[in-house]
Amino acid sequence: MSTLQSSTSSTSNSNFDELRWVINIRRSLDEDLDEEIEVLVCIFNVPKTLMLTDPESYTPQLVAFGPFHYWRPELYEMERYKLAAAKRIQKQLQSLTFHNLVDQLIKFEPRIRACYHKYLDFNGETLAWMMAIDASFLLEFLQIYALIEGKTLSRVSSRMSHLVDYAGRKSAHNSILRDIVMLENQIPLFILRKVLEVQYSSLESADDMLLSMLRGLSQELSPFKMIDNLPKIEIFKCAHVLDFLYDMIVPKVDEPCETNEAEDHKEAPEDKESDSADPSYVKQLLSEVWNLLSKLKRGPLRLIKALLLSRPLRFILKLPWKIISNLPGFSILKQTIEYLFFSQDKEEEKPENSSGLNKPPLAEEIAIPSVADLSKSGVRLLPTNGNISTITFDVKTVTLYLPTVSLDINTEVVLRNLVAYEASNASGPLVFTRYTELMNGIIDTEEDVKLLRERGILLNHLKSDEEAAALWNGMSKSIRLTKVPFLDKVIEDVNRYHNCRWNVKARYFFKQYVYGSWQFLTLLAAIMLLILMIFQAFCSVYSCSRIARIQTSD
Structure with missing residues (x-):
């Protein structure tokens, strides 16, 4: 055992240069003392809970940008295209060589390292060359999306013509697009x-050009194609390309909100004793039944009315409700009566708990009916030309407004990496994550996708509606749950309206108490048998025809 440990230790230490490690630590401490600007970490490793759901959506498949995936052998093929782009950049430099550019980037080594969440095991010169070459390739690719008066700035070199095109029809073009937006595949924007x-x-001219490139890229990758007014973003405040895309898509929410792990949420216990002891629901039900029966004076219904006024039933109804509710089978009947007739009243009487306003939502609070169920309950769905902030529910017109979303082969990677970046970087509410949870909630099957597509809310460029449904259903995994006030209100209002519809209550009742409960069926059969026996006994003692004559004379 000791031999195995010593061999393992020697193997692990063989790649560790102690002297180099000490030199790097000393240099880092000395440089940080002179650093005036605090640089926050902005390029993270994807959380493992998200990475395990779909690794290909977070791992570059064609080209690596930055140090996280630089040495992967399957990405080496693109290195020659990077070097070709660097040579073309060198020709455009004014009175400088590419070596001079690298020397300038070496000065930013502490700032570059500070951007990455992971420790970078490279020396300063290697890191600077890596950044310069990757930036050259990325800027040449982004020229496709440089917008000046509606026209592209320049043509992409013939060396890349078989990889990329203006229409984005080539597979390599879309592969590069997906790799550009991956969280682990970012380089700091100040390098560009x-x-x-x-x-x-000129820094001003550089910022104008970079802004036009990124705005064009955002219009290409954003799932919200119909946005009327694009937000104005200051380029120097953005950390990297994915951060720019996030700022273009996700609205700002100022409300602070506590967050917590989703697994820690537990439903608060309910006071069942107080509900079971409350006879008001049964009294209201009997009052309504009596008002209906009092208007019935024809045919055999008169006999049923007389039966309800008989002494045995009056005696049963005079018993305390606690005794009746504890009888076998009556507890199920009580729950059914309360659900069908008084569930809405109970929700309205529920007191507001001010202490829970900043608590993370429960998992069941995110639940929302599917598009098909909403349509059956009378909810209209209409598209908006905007971003997530345009999601609203009009209670008066019973209309749910959702932004128009376009799905293509790049959308899933964009959505997943925006969620991963938000989870890693955001300290407040996870607005975009909550939006994906909302869409995941209302889309269950291809029928839901079809309804959204017919209403103009979803523009599906995938192969089928089934594939689009699978895309949204695969977005169910998140890091934590947070409250997003305007989205929470929409979910709450939609659920309140939907759950109070009679057809919804009836469907839930039959599913819960009839199809799924043999106890209720047994109880129902017993009640019917009991009624027939009472009716038979009543008619044997009292002449039913005589009662009918008395009711007629009255």
């Missing part, structure tokens, strides 16, 4: 600004 500044000899 610096390379452009060297090219244009």
Whole structure:
């Protein structure tokens, strides 16, 4: 055992340079003392809970940007295209060589390292060369999306023509697009600004060019294609390409909110004793039944009315409700009566708990009926030309407004990495994550996708509606649950309206108490048999025809 441990230790230490480690630590501490600007971590490893759901959506498949995936052998093929892009950048530099650009980037080594959540086991020169070459390739690719008066700035070199095109029809083009937005495949945006500044000899011109590139890229990748007014974003405040895309898509929410792990939520216990002791629901039901029966004076219904006024039933109804509710089978009947007639009143009488406003939502609070169920209950669904902030529910017109969403082969990667970035970076509510949970909630099957597509809410460029439904249903995994006030209100209002519809209550009743409960069926049969026996005994003692004559004379 000791031999195995020593061999393992020697193997693990063989790749560890102690002297280099000490030199790097000393240099890092000395440089941080002179650093005036605090740089926050902005490039993270994807959380494992998300990575396990779909690794290919978070791992670059064609080209690596930055140090996280740089040494993967399957990505080496793109290195020659990166070097070709660097050579073209070198030709455009004014009175400088590419080596001079790298020397300038070496000065930003502490700032570059500070952007990455993971420790970078590279020396400063290697890191600077990596950033310069990756930035050259990325900027050349982004030229496709540079928008100046509706036209592209320049043509992509013939060396990349078989990889990318303006229409995005080539598979490599879309593969690069997906790799560009992956969280672990980002490089700091100030590196791109610096390379452009060297090219244009002006930081203002560099920022204008970079902004046009990223706005064009966002219009290509954003799932919300119909946004009327794009937000104005200051390029120097963005951390990387994915951060720019996030700011373009996700509205700002100022409300602070506590967050917690989803697994820690537990439903608060309910006071069942107080409900079971309350006879008001049964009294209201009997009052309504009596009002209906009092209007019935024809045919055999008169006999049923006389039966209800008989002494045995009057005696049963005079018993305390606690005794009746504890009889075998009557507890199921009580729950059924309360659900069908008084569930809405109970919800309205529920006191507001001010202490729970900042608590994370329960899992069942995110539940919302599917599109098909909402349509059956009378809810209209209409599209909006905007982002997530346009999601509303009009109670008066019973209309749910949702932003128009376009789905294509790149959408799933964009959605997943935006969720991963938000979970890693955001300290407040996870707005975009909650939106994906909402869409996952209302889309269960391809029928739901079809209804959204017919109403213009969903533009499906995938192969089938089934594939689109699978996309949204695969977005169910999240890191934590948070309250997003305007989305929470929409979910609450929709659920309140839907759950109070009689057809919904009836469907739930039959599913819960009839199809899924043999006890209720047994109780129902026993009640019917008891009624027939009472009716037979009543008619044997009292002449039913005589009672009918008395009712007629009255």
